[in-house]
Amino acid sequence: MKIKHVRTRVYEWRGKVVAPQSHFCTNAVDILYERGDAMGSFRFHGWLVVEIECDDGTVGIGNCALAPHVAKKIVDEYLAPIAIGEDPFDSEYIWQKMYRRTLAWGRKGIGMAAISAVDLAIWDIKGKAVNKPVFKLLGGRTKEKIPCYASKLYNNDDRDAFLAEAQGYLDQGFTAMKMRFGYGPKDGAKGMQKNLEQVRLLRELVGDDVDIMLECYMGWTLEYARRMLPRLAPYEPRWLEEPVIADDVEGYQELKKMNIVPISGGEHEFTVYGFKDLLERRAVDVIQYDTNRVGGITAALKINAMAEAWSVPVIPHAGQMHNYHLTMASTASPLAEFFPVFDVEVGNELFYYIFEGEPQPENGYLQLSDTTPGLGLTLSDAYTDSFHIVE
Ligand SMILES: O=C(O)[C@H](O)[C@H](O)[C@@H](O)CO
Numbered sequence: 493m494k495i496k497h498v499r500t501r502v503y504e505w506r507g508k509v510v511a512p513q514s515h516f517c518t519n520a521v522d523i524l525y526e527r528g529d530a531m532g533s534f535r536f537h538g539w540l541v542v543e544i545e546c547d548d549g550t551v552g553i554g555n556c557a558l559a560p561h562v563a564k565k566i567v568d569e570y571l572a573p574i575a576i577g578e579d580p581f582d583s584e585y586i587w588q589k590m591y592r593r594t595l596a597w598g599r600k601g602i603g604m605a606a607i608s609a610v611d612l613a614i615w616d617i618k619g620k621a622v623n624k625p626v627f628k629l630l631g632g633r634t635k636e637k638i639p640c641y642a643s644k645l646y647n648n649d650d651r652d653a654f655l656a657e658a659q660g661y662l663d664q665g666f667t668a669m670k671m672r673f674g675y676g677p678k679d680g681a682k683g684m685q686k687n688l689e690q691v692r693l694l695r696e697l698v699g700d701d702v703d704i705m706l707e708c709y710m711g712w713t714l715e716y717a718r719r720m721l722p723r724l725a726p727y728e729p730r731w732l733e734e735p736v737i738a739d740d741v742e743g744y745q746e747l748k749k750m751n752i753v754p755i756s757g758g759e760h761e762f763t764v765y766g767f768k769d770l771l772e773r774r775a776v777d778v779i780q781y782d783t784n785r786v787g788g789i790t791a792a793l794k795i796n797a798m799a800e801a802w803s804v805p806v807i808p809h810a811g812q813m814h815n816y817h818l819t820m821a822s823t824a825s826p827l828a829e830f831f832p833v834f835d836v837e838v839g840n841e842l843f844y845y846i847f848e849g850e851p852q853p854e855n856g857y858l859q860l861s862d863t864t865p866g867l868g869l870t871l872s873d874a875y876t877d878s879f880h881i882v883e
C-alpha cells in the first residue's frame with residue numbers, strides 16, 4: 493500500500509455567524525490597550541481538510557483548525573512530498589520525516605498542526621485498511637462509553653441567559669460543564685466580582701453533584717490568578733484552565749503548587765517534548781492537548797503513555813473524533829470535552845458543519861462504534877452552500 497496523492501482544501505465558513513456578547517471570553521489579547529474584537533484571532537471560521545489517497549483507492553481524512561491557509565501551504569509545499577510514496581503503515585517513520593525535515597521552524601505551532609492533519613489522515617487510512625476503528629489500533633476499548641462535559645457557557649452578563657444555557661445541559665443529562673470567564677486584570681475589582689458572581693450562580697444552579705470547569709483561555713496573569721484561586725476554592729471547580737499564557741510554565745507551576753484549585757492546560761502545547769516539560773516541572777494537574785495540533789495521533793499516543801506514568805489525567809481539548817479515539821483507548825483519559833452543536837460563533841462548532849459521523853452524547857456519555865473503520869468521519873455535503881472552499 494503506498495500513498496499516492498494528498499489533497500488539501502480550506503473550508504471557509506460563509507454562513508450565519510452569531511456575534512458573541514461583550515466580555516464573552518477572556519483571552520491572551522486582553523492585556524493590550526486596543527479595544528475591538530479581542531477574540532478575533534481565536535476564531536475558527538476556516539478549517540483545513542487533508543485527504544490522502546493510496547494506490548488501492550483508500551482515502552484518509554485529516555484536519556486542523558489553526559491558521560488553515562498557512563497549514564495548507566505547509567502540507568502542499570513540505571509535507572505532501574514527504575508522505576507520497578510511503579506505506580501509510582510506516583506512520584512513525586513518516587511522522588519523524590515530517591518532523592525532522594521541518595524542525596527548523598515546525599516543531600511547535602502551525603508546523604505541528606499541519607503535521608497533525610497529515611498524521612490524522614494516515615491513521616484514518618490504517619483503520620480503513622484493516623476495517624477497524626482507529627481506537628482498536630491504539631489499545632482498543634477501555635470504556636463502555638466515554639463520559640463527556642458540555643463545553644460552552646461563554647460569559648453572559650445577562651445571567652438569566654447564562655443560567656438558561658446551563659440548565660439546558662442539566663436537562664440533557666450532563667454532569668459536568670465548562671464556563672468561560674469574561675473578566676480579567678484589566679477589569680479590576682469590579683470584574684473580579686463579576687467573575688465570582690458567575691461561578692457562584694452556576695454552582696448554585698447545578699448543585700454539588702455536577703462538576704464545573706473554569707476557562708480563562710490565557711486571559712489572566714499570574715498575579716490575578718493568585719488572587720482568584722482562594723476566592724474560587726469554595727465553589728470546588730474541577731479545574732481552572734489556561735490561567736496564563738502557554739509559555740509561562742513557571743506561572744503554571746506556581747499556581748499548581750498553591751494546591752487550591754487543579755490547574756489544566758496543554759491545548760497550546762506541542763509534541764512529547766512540550767509535555768515532557770510540563771510533566772517534569774509538575775506544571776499541570778490535567779493535560780489538554782488537541783490531537784489535531786499536538787502532532788496527531790502518533791504524538792498523542794506517546795503523551796498518553798507519559799501521562800499515565802505521571803498519573804496526570806488527559807482530557808483532550810475539543811470535542812471531535814480525532815480526540816475521542818484517544819480517550820477511548822487510554823485509561824489515562826477519563827473524560828472528553830464536548831462542544832454542543834450551535835449556530836457558528838467562535839467556531840468550535842464548525843466541525844459539525846464540515847464532517848458527518850461525530851457522535852452526539854446521551855446523558856453525558858459518548859459512544860464510538862466497534863465496527864466503523866478509521867476515524868469514522870466523512871465530509872458532509874449538507875452545508876456546502878455555506879462554505880467557500882479553497883483548493
Ligand atoms: O478549552 C476550550 O474549549 C478552548 O479553549 C476553546 O476552544 C476556546 O475557543 C475558548 O473557549
Ligand SMILES: [Mg+2]
Nearest residue numbers: 707733734759
Ligand atoms: Mg481551553
